[in-house]
Amino acid sequence: MTMERHSAVDGLPSGIPVVAPQGDLDIENLEPLARQLRAAAAGSPCLIIDAAEVTFGDSSLLRVLLEVQRVTELRVARPQPAVRRLIELVGFDRVLQVYPTLEAARTAPLTRP
Numbered sequence: 001m002t003m004e005r006h007s008a009v010d011g012l013p014s015g016i017p018v019v020a021p022q023g024d025l026d027i028e029n030l031e032p033l034a035r036q037l038r039a040a041a042a043g044s045p046c047l048i049i050d051a052a053e054v055t056f057g058d059s060s061l062l063r064v065l066l067e068v069q070r071v072t073e074l075r076v077a078r079p080q081p082a083v084r085r086l087i088e089l090v091g092f093d094r095v096l097q098v099y100p101t102l103e104a105a106r107t108a109p110l111t112r113p
Contacts, residue, residue, distance in 0.1 A: 016106055018048045018077075024056040034064045041072040045112065048105045052078035057086050065096060073097070073112045077105035 017040045021033050041047050047068065061083075068074050075097045079087065087093050099105035 016046045016048055016075075017044050018050050018102070018106075020050040020053065022053040022055075025054055025061045026056065026058045027060040030060050030064060034067075037064060037068045038071070041068045041074070044072055046073040046075065046110055048075045048077050048102070050077050050102055050105075051080065051083050052102075054080060054083050057083050062086065062090065062092060066092070069096060073110060075099055075105040075108070077102045 019033070019036055019040055023029075025033060037047065037049065049065070065074060065076070076083075076087070077099045078101060079098060084098065087096060087098060097105075097108070097111070099108065
């Protein structure tokens with residue numbers, strides 16, 4: 001399994017960084033995304049992961065998301081059914097903020113000071 005790209009998008013109206021990974025995300029290929037998320041989280045009170053093109057995630061993805069959530073307000077936008085199911089199955093939908101659209105994730109008020 002390979003990940004095709006990780007891209008950070010700047011200049012959003014809200015100024016919130018967006019990381020948009022693609023493909024299957026598992027323990028074998030997750031570290032580049034983890035590094036990118038950690039770097040983006042370190043400099044921002046909020047971070048969006050646009051999961052629209054993530055086709056699979058395993059427990060290692062959840063571990064990285066929770067790690068980032070401890071540092072900044074993490075928002076998961078547009079998760080595909082498999083990713084949404086994973087988040088809901090383990091109850092992380094009560095911990096992570098999940099949004100149906102990227103715009104909803106961008107415009108929601110901050111919940112952390």
